[in-house]
Amino acid sequence: MTATSSVHTLTLPIAPHSPVSSVFPWDSPHLREDIATVERNRAHLFHIRMGSGTGTRMRTSGYGDASGATIDSLPRDRLVNLDTVVLRIPKDREESIGPADVRTAFEASDTAGAWTGCAVLLVTGWGDHSPRELGEDYLLATPHLSAAGAADLAGELRRRGAPLFLTDCADVDRPGGRHARAEWASVVPWQRPPWPSDQAKAYLRHYPAEKARADRAVSLSLTAVVPTVVALAGCGSIQADRVRLTALPLAVTDVAEAPCTVVAEPL
Amino acid sequence: MRTIDLTLPLYPFMPVGNVWAWDSPFQLAPIMTPDSHGVSAYDMSFHSETGTRLMLAACYADDAPKIDELDYARLVNRPAVVIDIPKGALEAIMPEDIDATLAVDPDVRPGDAVLVRTGWGDGERYRRLGDEYATTTPHFSVAGAERLVEVMREKDLDLMLTDCAYVGGHGKGLQYPEWSSRRPWDRPPFPSDQARIYMRHYVGSRGAGGTGPDFPASVPLHASVSPVAALANCGSVTAKRITVTVLPLYLAGAAGAPCTVVAMEE
Numbered sequence: 001m002t003a004t005s006s007v008h009t010l011t012l013p014i015a016p017h018s019p020v021s022s023v024f025p026w027d028s029p030h031l032r033e034d035i036a037t038v039e040r041n042r043a044h045l046f047h048i049r050m051g052s053g054t055g056t057r058m059r060t061s062g063y064g065d066a067s068g069a070t071i072d073s074l075p076r077d078r079l080v081n082l083d084t085v086v087l088r089i090p091k092d093r094e095e096s097i098g099p100a101d102v103r104t105a106f107e108a109s110d111t112a113g114a115w116t117g118c119a120v121l122l123v124t125g126w127g128d129h130s131p132r133e134l135g136e137d138y139l140l141a142t143p144h145l146s147a148a149g150a151a152d153l154a155g156e157l158r159r160r161g162a163p164l165f166l167t168d169c170a171d172v173d174r175p176g177g178r179h180a181r182a183e184w185a186s187v188v189p190w191q192r193p194p195w196p197s198d199q200a201k202a203y204l205r206h207y208p209a210e211k212a213r214a215d216r217a218v219s220l221s222l223t224a225v226v227p228t229v230v231a232l233a234g235c236g237s238i239q240a241d242r243v244r245l246t247a248l249p250l251a252v253t254d255v256a257e258a259p260c261t262v263v264a265e266p267l
Numbered sequence: 268m269r270t271i272d273l274t275l276p277l278y279p280f281m282p283v284g285n286v287w288a289w290d291s292p293f294q295l296a297p298i299m300t301p302d303s304h305g306v307s308a309y310d311m312s313f314h315s316e317t318g319t320r321l322m323l324a325a326c327y328a329d330d331a332p333k334i335d336e337l338d339y340a341r342l343v344n345r346p347a348v349v350i351d352i353p354k355g356a357l358e359a360i361m362p363e364d365i366d367a368t369l370a371v372d373p374d375v376r377p378g379d380a381v382l383v384r385t386g387w388g389d390g391e392r393y394r395r396l397g398d399e400y401a402t403t404t405p406h407f408s409v410a411g412a413e414r415l416v417e418v419m420r421e422k423d424l425d426l427m428l429t430d431c432a433y434v435g436g437h438g439k440g441l442q443y444p445e446w447s448s449r450r451p452w453d454r455p456p457f458p459s460d461q462a463r464i465y466m467r468h469y470v471g472s473r474g475a476g477g478t479g480p481d482f483p484a485s486v487p488l489h490a491s492v493s494p495v496a497a498l499a500n501c502g503s504v505t506a507k508r509i510t511v512t513v514l515p516l517y518l519a520g521a522a523g524a525p526c527t528v529v530a531m532e533e
Contacts, residue, residue: 014516204304
């Protein structure tokens with residue numbers, strides 16, 4: 001965002017090996033390679049590789065349900081110019097968001113009258129940190145929702161008919177949950193190269209659905225209710241309690257997770 | 268308000284990004300699926316000009332602003348005017364097309380974005396034609412591009428969107444005869460050895476690049492009007508005046524990127 005712009009970009013810049021999607025075995029790190037350069041070819045074009053969970057990303061109900069909604073099936077009017085309520089729940093590294101946090105934040109948002117039909121942006125302040133400075137901790141130490149907090153949040157989102165939920169937590173689960181965090185992320189990075197390494201493929205062969213779903217219980221409970229966008233950045237630039245927000249994912253067909261660009265404007 | 272998606276869907280080996288030697292086709296491979304792991308994750312590869320994309324002056328000038336350095340007020344809820352210039356396969360948009368439309372259109376207002384609609388992106392033609400959707404696209408002649416830039420400057424317009432798959436030409440000087448006219452299995456795309464070798468020989472001294480015979484109209488358009496190319500489904504827009512939002516994949520330091528485009532009309 002420029003200093004004078006009325007539009008806030010709330011999107012994590014995608015840079016090579018940025019931590020959101022370069023830690024776990026299912027992460028395909030963002031890589032670039034020049035194909036053509038101005039110096040040699042009079043134009044700059046480059047090859048891109050990345051995982052669907054890179055950076056700021058959107059997930060739909062198809063994330064954990066093969067018959068669920070895909071990114072391309074979402075009606076675009078539920079992603080564009082959304083009247084959005086900003087919930088502020090300040091949290092720092094490793095902290096979880098529980099039922100009391102959720103209840104207090106929604107009560108505060110109702111001060112000017114109970115609302116329905118708005119998107120919800122949950123701001124913890126985590127997205128105002130620098131991924132470059134924190135490295136893998138930007139993902140691994142992110143604030144996240146407890147199971148009980150997620151259940152209450154999902155209930156509020158459903159009751160109020162929210163079309164979209166967004167947050168600056170790098171993930172809504174504690175990344176890696178109980179299983180992959182202990183089995184994979186506890187090892188030094190050079191002994192756990194991410195996808196498509198042989199190690200990552202071997203790990204995933206031994207990572208059954210029961211573990212994978214348990215490690216993502218919060219994501220699954222939220223995406224079952226509402227499309228969810230995580231890892232927003234720069235939300236500290238928003239002072240208002242309501243904004244007009246647009247979140248447009250990369251237009252990949254038949255997937256339930258995709259990188260997404262998010263912007264907000266004053267209402 | 269009706270919201271219309273004007274973005275070319277990204278599916279494996281879709282044509283825009285699959286024909287030139289510098290193309291790295293869109294590919295998608297499952298890492299986890301609901302069937303295998305109860306959740307889904309994918310590995311994707313593509314290139315900076317795959318599908319509907321925002322192109323910047325930085326494509327030709329390393330010191331120009333990049334994707335994460337733009338003022339997004341220029342790209343979000345931007346008032347736009349639709350300009351119809353119907354064109355078919357291989358046809359070029361000429362200066363007289365601009366003079367007969369944009370230059371005299373009473374609906375154009377200062378600060379507008381301009382959507383140049385040829386009809387090429389309609390009816391899922393990309394699925395029917397495959398790679399020919401890219402190699403036979405309507406495009407701008409050099410003079411047509413220069414006239415468009417001139418008129419847009421006069422009218423204080425700085426963002427141009429179009430359903431042409433490529434704006435600058437169709438590689439007729441070098442890339443089409445040397446690469447894209449060959450059978451697909453004789454031109455495996457980047458990062459193949461063949462593509463890398465071709466690109467080592469596709470150099471400025473041979474006349475390659477935007478200032479050469481291949482895509483010559485690209486340079487004036489990139490420099491002045493940040494073209495958004497390869498829109499689809501523009502025929503669904505019924506209003507003359509609309510609002511558009513263009514959000515690119517937020518690649519740090521990138522000279523261009525695939526983007527998602529929506530139009531809103533009353």
